[in-house]
Amino acid sequence: MVVFLMDGQAAPARVVRHSTAARRLRLEVPGLRWNRFLGERLERTFSTWPGIEEASAEPRTGRLLVRYAPEAPLLSRLREQPDEQVHWPAPRQARPARGTERAPREPWHAMTLDAVRARLDCSEQGLSSAEAARRLKRYGLNIVVAEEPRSRLAMLGSQLANVPTMLLLGSAGFSAVAGDALEATAILAVVGLNAGIGYRIERRNQELLASWQKLEAGSAQVLRGGVLLTVPVADLVPGDVVLLRAGDMLPADVRVLDAHRLSADEAPLTGESEPQPKQAAPVDARAPLAERASLLFAGTSVASGHGRAMVVATGADTELARVRELVAQEASPPTPLTRKLAHLNRRVAVGSVGAAALSAAMGVAHGRSGVQVLRGAVALGVAALPEGLPLVATAALVRAMQRLHARGMVVRRVSAAEALGGVTVICTDKTGTLTRNEMRLDVLDVGDGPLELSSLRPRPQAVLEDPPTLALALGLLNSDVDVHRSGKELVVSGSSTEKALVDAAHAAGLDGAALRLAFPRRHLRERSEGIHYVVSVHRAPGGGELAFVKGAPEQVLAMCERDSKGPLDARKRERLARRNDALAADGLRVLGLAWRRFAEGGGPAPTDGYTFIGFVGLRDPLREGAAESVRQAHGAGIRTVVLTGDQPRTAEAIARRVGLEGDTLTTQSLAEMLELPDGELPRRLDRTAVLARVTPEDKRKLVKALRARGEIVAMAGDGINDAPALQAADVGVAVGVGSSDMARAVADVVMASEDLRSIMSAVGEGRIVQDNLRRALRFLFATNFSEMALVLGAGVLGLADPLTPLQLLWINLLTDTLPGIALGMEPGDPAILDRPPAPPGMPLLTHRAARQVARDGLLMAGVGGLALALGGPPLAFGTLTAVQLGYSAVCRAPRETRGHVPSDGEWRLPVFIGGAAAVHMAALTFPPLRRVLRLPAPTPLTFGGVAVGFALPALLGVLPAWGGQAVRRVRRREGRRVMTDATSLLEETP
Numbered sequence: 001m002v003v004f005l006m007d008g009q010a011a012p013a014r015v016v017r018h019s020t021a022a023r024r025l026r027l028e029v030p031g032l033r034w035n036r037f038l039g040e041r042l043e044r045t046f047s048t049w050p051g052i053e054e055a056s057a058e059p060r061t062g063r064l065l066v067r068y069a070p071e072a073p074l075l076s077r078l079r080e081q082p083d084e085q086v087h088w089p090a091p092r093q094a095r096p097a098r099g100t101e102r103a104p105r106e107p108w109h110a111m112t113l114d115a116v117r118a119r120l121d122c123s124e125q126g127l128s129s130a131e132a133a134r135r136l137k138r139y140g141l142n143i144v145v146a147e148e149p150r151s152r153l154a155m156l157g158s159q160l161a162n163v164p165t166m167l168l169l170g171s172a173g174f175s176a177v178a179g180d181a182l183e184a185t186a187i188l189a190v191v192g193l194n195a196g197i198g199y200r201i202e203r204r205n206q207e208l209l210a211s212w213q214k215l216e217a218g219s220a221q222v223l224r225g226g227v228l229l230t231v232p233v234a235d236l237v238p239g240d241v242v243l244l245r246a247g248d249m250l251p252a253d254v255r256v257l258d259a260h261r262l263s264a265d266e267a268p269l270t271g272e273s274e275p276q277p278k279q280a281a282p283v284d285a286r287a288p289l290a291e292r293a294s295l296l297f298a299g300t301s302v303a304s305g306h307g308r309a310m311v312v313a314t315g316a317d318t319e320l321a322r323v324r325e326l327v328a329q330e331a332s333p334p335t336p337l338t339r340k341l342a343h344l345n346r347r348v349a350v351g352s353v354g355a356a357a358l359s360a361a362m363g364v365a366h367g368r369s370g371v372q373v374l375r376g377a378v379a380l381g382v383a384a385l386p387e388g389l390p391l392v393a394t395a396a397l398v399r400a401m402q403r404l405h406a407r408g409m410v411v412r413r414v415s416a417a418e419a420l421g422g423v424t425v426i427c428t429d430k431t432g433t434l435t436r437n438e439m440r441l442d443v444l445d446v447g448d449g450p451l452e453l454s455s456l457r458p459r460p461q462a463v464l465e466d467p468p469t470l471a472l473a474l475g476l477l478n479s480d481v482d483v484h485r486s487g488k489e490l491v492v493s494g495s496s497t498e499k500a501l502v503d504a505a506h507a508a509g510l511d512g513a514a515l516r517l518a519f520p521r522r523h524l525r526e527r528s529e530g531i532h533y534v535v536s537v538h539r540a541p542g543g544g545e546l547a548f549v550k551g552a553p554e555q556v557l558a559m560c561e562r563d564s565k566g567p568l569d570a571r572k573r574e575r576l577a578r579r580n581d582a583l584a585a586d587g588l589r590v591l592g593l594a595w596r597r598f599a600e601g602g603g604p605a606p607t608d609g610y611t612f613i614g615f616v617g618l619r620d621p622l623r624e625g626a627a628e629s630v631r632q633a634h635g636a637g638i639r640t641v642v643l644t645g646d647q648p649r650t651a652e653a654i655a656r657r658v659g660l661e662g663d664t665l666t667t668q669s670l671a672e673m674l675e676l677p678d679g680e681l682p683r684r685l686d687r688t689a690v691l692a693r694v695t696p697e698d699k700r701k702l703v704k705a706l707r708a709r710g711e712i713v714a715m716a717g718d719g720i721n722d723a724p725a726l727q728a729a730d731v732g733v734a735v736g737v738g739s740s741d742m743a744r745a746v747a748d749v750v751m752a753s754e755d756l757r758s759i760m761s762a763v764g765e766g767r768i769v770q771d772n773l774r775r776a777l778r779f780l781f782a783t784n785f786s787e788m789a790l791v792l793g794a795g796v797l798g799l800a801d802p803l804t805p806l807q808l809l810w811i812n813l814l815t816d817t818l819p820g821i822a823l824g825m826e827p828g829d830p831a832i833l834d835r836p837p838a839p840p841g842m843p844l845l846t847h848r849a850a851r852q853v854a855r856d857g858l859l860m861a862g863v864g865g866l867a868l869a870l871g872g873p874p875l876a877f878g879t880l881t882a883v884q885l886g887y888s889a890v891c892r893a894p895r896e897t898r899g900h901v902p903s904d905g906e907w908r909l910p911v912f913i914g915g916a917a918a919v920h921m922a923a924l925t926f927p928p929l930r931r932v933l934r935l936p937a938p939t940p941l942t943f944g945g946v947a948v949g950f951a952l953p954a955l956l957g958v959l960p961a962w963g964g965q966a967v968r969r970v971r972r973r974e975g976r977r978v979m980t981d982a983t984s985l986l987e988e989t990p
Contacts, residue, residue, distance in 0.1 A: 002014070002015060002027075002078040003078070004045075004077055004078050005077075006041065006042070006045045011029070012029075012030060013027040013028060013029045013030075013064070013078075014027065014028045014286075014288075015027060016028050016063060016288065016291075023067060023068050023069070023070065023072075024065065024066070024067055025065075025066040025068070025074065026063055026064070026065050026066075027063065027064045027066070028062055028063050028064075028288050029042060029057075029062060029063070029064055030062075031062075032057060032059060032062040032063070032064065033059060033060070033061070033062035035059055036057075036059045038057075038059075039057030039058070039059045039064075040057070042055065042057045042064050043055045043056065043057050043064075046064070046066055049072075049074065049077060050072060050073060051068050051069040051071060051072020051073065051074065052066060052067075052068050052069075052072060052074070053067045053068060053069055054066070054067040055067075061288075061289075061290055062288065062289075063288075063290075106119060106312070107285045108253075108255045108294075108295060108312045109255075109282065109283050109285075109287060109292035109293075109294045109295045110282050110283060110284065110285035110287075111255075111282055112282055113255075113257060113280060116255050116310060116312070117310070120238055120239040120310065120312070121239065122239035122241075122310070124223075124241060124257060124308075124310075125223060125225065125226040125241070126222060126223035126224045126225060126226065126239075126240060126241040127224055127225070127237070127239050127240060128224065128225050129224055129225065131239075132224060132235070132237055132239075132240065135237035135238065135239065136235060136237050138237075139237055139238060139314055139315065139317075140314075140315055141234045141235070141315065142233055142234050142235065142236040142237070142251065142252055142314035142315050143234050143315060169188075219231060219232050219233060220232075220233050220236060220242050220243075220248075220251045221242065221243040221493060222236070222240050222241065222242050222243075223240075223241040223242075223243070223308075224240070228243070228491050228493065233251040233252075236251055236252050236311055236314055237311065237314060238311050238312055238313065238314060239310065239311060240310070240311040241257065241308055241309070241310050241311075242254060242308070242309055242310075242311060243306070243307075243308055243482060243493060244262065244296070244302050244306055244307050244308065244309055245302060245306045245482075245493075245494070246302050246303065246304050246305060246306065247301065247302060247719070248301065248302045249299070249300075249301050249744075249745055250264070250296050250297060250298050250299065250300050250301065250302070251298060252298050252311045252312075252313060252314045252318060253295065253296070253297050253298055253311070253312050253313035253314075253317070253318045253319060254295070254296050254309035254310060254311050254312060255294060255295060255309055255310045255312050256278050256279060256280045256293075256294050256295070256296065256307060256308075256309050257280060257307070257308045257309055257310055258280055258307050258308050259278050259279055259280055259305065259307040260305050260306050260307055260480075261304055261305035261306075261524075262277070262278040262279075262302065262304070262305035262306065262307040263275040263276060263277045263278060263302075263303045263304045263305060264276055264278055264296050264297075264300050264301065264302055264303055265300060265301045265302075265303045266290065266297065266300045275303035275304065276290070276293065277293060278293055278294070278296060278305075278307070279293050279294060280294060281293075281294060282294055289319065295312075296309060297318065297319045297320060298313075298314075298318040298319070298320045298321075299318075299320035304526075306480065306482060340843060340844050341389070341393055341844070344389070344777070344844065344845065345389070348386060348389070355788055355792065358792065358795075359791065359792065359795055362792075362795040362796065363795065386780040386781060386784050386812075386816055386820075389777075389780060389816075389820075392773070392776045392777075392780070392820045392821055392823070392824040393773060393824070395821045395824050395825055396769050396772050396773055396776070396824035396825060397417060397769065399824070399825045400417050400765045400766070400768065400769045401417070403765055404417075404749075404761070404762055404765055407753075407758055407761055407762075408751060408752035408753045408758065409749055409750070409751050409752065409758055409761075409762055410749065410750045410752075411748070411749055411762075412747070412748055412749065412750065416731050416748035416749055417765070417766050417769055419712060419714075419730045419731045419748075419766070420714065420731055420749070420762050420763050420765070420766030421763065421765075421766025421767040421768075421769060421770045421837065421838065422712045422766070422770075422837045422838055422839075423638055423712050423713070423714045423730070423731065423763055423766075423837060424637070424638060424639070424711045424712045424713075424837055425638065425639045425640075425641060425706050425711045425712070425713050425714070426633055426638055426639070426640050426641070426713075426714045426715075426716060426759065427640075427641045427643055427699070427702065427703055427706070427713060427714070427715045427716070427725065427729065428640060428641070428642055428643065428715075428716040428717070428756070429643055429644070429699075429716065429717035429718065429719060429721075429722050429735075430642050430643065430644035430646065430651065430654055431496070431620060431644065431645070431646075431719070432496075432717075432718040432719055432735070432736075432739075433623070433716050433717055433718055433735050433754075433756070434622060434623060434626045434642065434654060434658060434756070435620040435621060435622055435623060435626070435654070436620060436621050436622070436623055436754075437496045437620060437718075438496060438620065438621065439496040439497050439499070439500035439589070439618040439619070439620050440500050440503075440504075440618065440619060441453065441500050441501065441503075441504035441616060441617075441618055442588060442617050442618060442619040443583060443588060443615070443616065443617030444456070444468065444471060444472075444504075444614065444615075444616055444617075445579065445583075445614050445615045445616075445617070446467040446468055446471055446564070446613060446614035447467070447563060447564060447565065447614055450617075451468060453504070453508075456468055456472075456508050457508075457509070458472055458473075458508050458509055458510055460473075460509075460510055460511065460514070460515070463515070463518075463519075464546075467564050467613055467614065469510075470595065470613055471593050471613050471614055471616065472501075472504060472505040472508055472510055473505065473510060473515055473519075474548045474550060474593050474595060474613065475498075475501030475502070475504065475505055475550065475593070475616065476501060476502050476505040476506075476510065476512055476515060477515060477516065477519055477521065477536060477538060477548055478524075478534055478535075478536045478548045478549070478550050479494065479498035479499075479501055479502050480494060480495075480498065480524060480526075480534075481493060481494030481495075481498050481499060481502055482494060483502070483512060483513075490506060490512075496620070497589065497591075497618060500618050501550075501616065501618075518541055519538040519539065519540070519541070519546065520538060520539050521536055521537070521538050522537045522538065522539065522545070523536075523537055524536045524537075525604075525605065527551070531555070532551050532552035532555055532645070532693070533549055533550065533551020533552055533555050533556055533592075534549070534550055534551055535547055535548070535549050535605045536548050537604075537605050539600070540597065543600065544597055544598065544599060544600050545597070545598055545599070545600050546595060546596070546597055546598075547595065547596050547598065547605040547606065547610070548593075548594075548595050549592075549593070549594045549595065549610060550591050550592070550593050550594075550616075551591060551592065552591075552592065552647065552693075553576075553577075553580040553590055553591065553592035553615060553647070554577075554580070554592075554647070555592075556591075556592030556593070556594050556610075556612070557573060557576060557577070557592055557612060559594060559607055559608055559609075559610045560594050560610045560611060560612040561608065561609055561610065561611070562611050562612070563611060563612040563613075564611065564612075564613065568612065576612070579615065580592075580615060580647075581649055583615060583617045584646075584647055584648075584649030584650040584653065585649050585652075585653055586617075586653060587619065587650060587653035587654055587657060588617035588618060588619055588650065589617070589618045589619070589620065589646055589650055590615055590616070590617050590618075590647065590650065591615065591616050591618070592612070592614075592615060593612075593613040593614055593615070593616065594610035594611060594612050594613055595610060595611055595613060596609050596610045596611055622654075622657060622658065623754055623755070623756060624755060625755045625756055625757040626658050626756050627657065627658040627659055628757060629755075629756035629757045629759065629760055630658045630659050630660060631659055632757065632760045632833055633760060634659075635833060635834055636760065636763065636764075636833040636834070636835070636836070636837070637835065637836030637837055638763070638837065639686075640658075640660060640689075641688055641689060641690070641691065641702070641706075642654065642655050642658075642660065642689065642690045642691070643691045643694050643698075643699050643702070643717075643725070644690070644691070644692055644694065645692075645693060645694055645695075645721070646692060646693070647692060647693060648664050648666060648690070648692040648693070650692075651664060651690045651691075651692040652664050652690060652692075655689055655690045660689045660690070661689060662687050662688055662689025662690070663684070663687045663688050663689060663690075664689065664690040664691075664692055665688055665690065665691045665692070666691075666692055666693050667693050667694060667695065667698050670691060670694075670698055670701065670702065673685075674701065674705060681705070681709070682709050685705060685706060685709060688702075695721070696721040696722070696723070696724045696725070697724065699715075699721070699722065699724065699725035700724040700725050700727075700728045702725075703715055703725045703728045703729050704728055707728075707729075707730065712730050712731075712837070713729045713730050713731075714729060714730065714731040714732075714733060714759065714763075715728070715729035715731070715732050715733065716733045716735050716756065716759055717732075717733075717734070717735065717739075717743055718734060718735045718736055718739035718743055719739070719743060722743055723743055723745075723746050726743060726746050726747050727746040731748050731749060732746055732747040732748050732749070733747060733748070733749045733750075733751060733759055733762075734747035734749070734750045734751065735751050735754055735756070736751060736752070736753065736754035739751075749762060760833060763833065763837075764828070764832050764833050765828075767828075767832045767833075767837070767838070768826075768827075768828030768829070768832060770838060770844075771828060771829070771832070772823060772824045772825070772826050772828065773824060773844055774844055774845070774849065775823050775826070775891045775892065776820050776821075776823040776824040776891070777844055777845050777849075778845075778849055778852065778853055778856075778891050779819065779820060779823055779887065779888055779891040780816055780820050781845070781853045781857070782852075782853045782856040782857045782860065782887065782891075783815050783816070783857070783860065783884040783887065784812070784816070784857075785853060785854065785857030785858075785861075786856075786857040786858070786859075786860035786861040786864065786880065786883075786884065787803070787808055787811065787812075787861075787880070788857075789857055789858055789861035790802055790803070790861045790864045790865060790868070790876070790880065791803065791808075793861065793865060794868070800873075802864070802868050802873050802876050803873060803876065803877060803880075804933075804934065806932070806933060806934070807873075807877050807933055807934075810881075810923065810933060811877075811880065811881050811884065814881060814884075814885065814916045814919060814920055815881065815884040815885060815888070815916070818912040818915070818916060819885065819888040819909065819912055819913060819916065821912075822888075822908040822909040822912045822913075823888065823891055823892065823909065825908060826892065826906070826908075826909065827906055856887065856890075860880065860883050860884060860887060863879060863880070863883050863948075863949065863952060864876050864879060864880035864883070867879035867880070867945050867949075870941070870945075871939075871941050871942070871945065874935050874936055874938075874942060875941060875942055875945045877933075877935065878920075878924055878938075878942050878945050878946050878949070879945035879946065879948065879949040880949070881920050881946075881949070882917070882920065882945070882946040882947075882948075882949025882950045883949035883950070883952055883953060885913050885916055885917055885920070885949075885950065886949060886950040886951065886952065886953035887953040888909065888913055889909070889913070889953065890953045892909060917950070920946075921946070923935070924938045924942060924946070925938055
């Protein structure tokens with residue numbers, strides 16, 4: 001421990017590492033973690049010392065790096081002090097979840113494995129199911145909530161913090177000033193009703209998101225009672241034994257039990273940029289977080305290797321939870337939909353204030369009193385406000401999320417729902433996404449054609465002399481898998497390819513444990529950038545060492561000099577290449593196998609001089625619905641591109657099976673294509689259907705290239721190697737509960753099922769949201785514009801206000817809220833995937849739609865004006881409300897597109913309109929309501945006006961819409977007939 005002076009006070013630190021050769025000193029400073037202000041003080045202090053070249057504080061790790069000149073008197077300024085005399089600040093404790101018990105905080109990293117097992121009262125075989133259930137009740141779910149859920153008061157307050165509501169509150173204030181207490185009270189009642197509806201919708205949304213946390217958390221492989229199980233991460237408890245593999249996100253804080261080349265990426269927690277090696281041996285109790293090599297932490301990921309570990313902390317007890325308590329949560333950036341709605345709200349505010357100002361100016365010009373001018377301004381301001389706009393948007397999005405959740409999909413960002421509706425290209429990983437990732441050995445060829453696997457009899461006593469036995473043994477010994485026995489059954493966990501090879505060896509009768517004892521493995525070199533094979537080095541039974549290779553046939557063959565029958569000449573190589581092509585063209589994943597001897601202690605495995613053994617062909621069946629999903633995407637105007645690490649022939653065969661046509665690119669051709677000029681690159685991208693032999697970086701490059709040319713890209717994948725592309729895409733989709741933790745962590749949408757047709761369902765839901773919002777906005781703006789036009793028209797003519805603020809509020813209450821929400825929650829068009837997606841930059845209210853709004857609003861205002869001329873304000877009130885309710889049916893999707901069979905939710909709009917109409921009739925006939933709204937007793941003319949108001953929209957809107965559709969159907973039939981005739985003519989032309 002050392003002490004130095006900072007701002008005149010003694011500050012303690014611990015020397016973590018000191019390299020005198022490199023003149024680098026790394027200190028751990030108490031209180032520095034997540035304290036950037038202390039970091040700045042430390043940097044300023046050390047930079048003033050003589051000879052200091054650089055002082056860099058890292059608040060994420062709590063460390064300070066100092067670089068100094070050769071003659072710097074650094075050590076003289078650091079005074080050593082015994083540890084017990086230095087007072088360290090007490091760490092802040094995380095607050096446990098209500099109703100749960102905090103796990104004991106122990107120095108797990110410094111304890112031996114026996115001590116860990118004794119402290120947690122468990123064994124390496126894991127907990128029993130009953131004990132796990134008891135501990136789950138005791139410690140609670142293994143879920144760390146990123147932020148506290150909003151209180152009910154905060155949710156209610158957010159319903160008032162929007163432009164329409166604030167303007168309504170202003171109108172209530174003006175009404176109170178003008179002495180209209182009833183109008184002010186009514187406005188406040190409307191505000192309260194809208195806030196109540198919005199609060200209910202948002203609370204339901206919060207409950208949905210809370211219920212989805214468990215699904216998002218994923219699952220983990222756990223030993224319970226010696227049996228390997230897959231359990232939800234949320235159900236993990238202290239004492240569980242979990243299996244770890246490269247790419248896994250750590251579900252809890254765990255103590256390493258055994259490690260095989262195990263390392264972890266801890267940058268999210270400690271800031272260390274390089275993966276940290278992990279071990280089972282304990283470390284010093286005073287080791288800082290970044291040096292606790294026997295622990296792995298929730299929120300980090302396994303970078304390489306595999307192993308087993310015991311859970312020591314879950315939920316709020318993890319280091320990740322403690323860090324989250326210290327880090328202030330930043331607000332998420334606004335989504336595109338939020339920005340579009342905010343833009344509309346600003347325009348509404350400007351329009352409302354402008355209309356009120358214009359009304360006041362006209363009132364003054366016509367010599368009205370101040371109170372009359374104020375009442376007129378309030379009336380017009382109320383008429384201009386679409387009170388239901390915030391509710392409609394929220395209801396539409398929540399309904400879409402519910403529909404997708406019912407199909408087993410979790411949308412983690414609202415913007416993803418909008419982006420899904422505009423997807424133009426789907427990039428999909430092949431293995432595990434298009435296919436089941438359930439490999440099985442289908443072909444074994446050791447030079448004389450495929451062998452009959454069912455009748456194969458290996459010779460374990462002569463492994464190196466019998467080519468079929470050697471091929472099976474090589475596949476087993478060269479594979480990096482975990483093997484556990486569950487009762488009498490062997491359970492193999494690892495990659496699907498290696499599991500298939502190990503299972504085939506076991507099925508043929510080879511004893512994996514005996515082979516591993518006879519050929520102990522010294523080291524294994526995994527695939528890497530540009531190297532598509534795995535090399536394992538083993539000690540040979542008679543002395544010396546053996547190297548076994550399996551991987552891409554073209555690369556394995558290049559390392560070989562001979563096969564089992566003699567040297568490999570050009571003719572043999574050509575025959576083997578043709579055999580590889582034939583197997584790949586059948587849709588098999590083909591691996592080449594080779595081996596060689598070399599002297600013990602001769603360094604790394606050589607890269608030449610191998611003996612070629614033969615080929616293995618593995619088949620991965622297509623997922624159910626994969627081909628149909630590609631056809632659906634094509635019909636929806638969406639192109640599909642397959643990304644795979646397989647060789648081109650295999651990838652092309654899979655593409656043909658799902659119905660894809662187009663060019664196949666390799667890594668090299670992709671690099672060349674990306675260097676093409678701007679005019680040629682889009683054409684090549686449009687023809688690309690398959691990208692083979694890809695790396696994770698290649699996938700990311702292709703996604704970015706497609707986005708750069710204006711495509712909206714959805715990436716579907718399930719593996720670690722898909723994560724960069726998932727993050728780079730507009731919408732990343734993690735496919736299936738078996739998808740890797742890393743894929744789920746970066747994805748925007750998490751699918752519970754592996755059926756790719758769910759992606760097209762999500763695209764359809766995104767389009768339905770867009771369509772429904774546009775229809776609802778058309779209805780809201782047209783109806784409010786009709787009220788504005790009527791009130792302004794009367795003002796221009798110098799007439800009295802046709803409608804009072806209270807009457808306008810009543811109209812908006814009936815027409816804006818419930819019909820608007822019903823339009824936003826319509827079931828949508830069943831044929832919505834039969835048309836191309838909307839352009840990416842298309843606004844919610846296009847210029848054409850705005851012209852339509854103005855036209856329809858003026859027509860409704862004209863109907864109201866005619867009623868005003870015939871029967872005065874009471875008739876105008878009854879007729880305008882009815883015509884607006886009838887107009888909601890015009891804004892629906894035309895009946896033909898919804899189909900003749902009623903679908904879920906199609907009842908909503910008729911019921912809401914019927915209910916609103918009944919309430920409106922009560923307002924016209926029920927004396928207490930008439931007195932509040934200041935209406936006279938109804939006359940036959942009043943009922944006639946209401947009837948005409950309901951009927952006119954159908955005559956003026958629905959029938960022309962049906963007629964337009966009929967014309968379009970005729971045009972489509974004519975177009976198809978012309979295309980058919982043209983095709984026939986071309987076929988007949990020699």
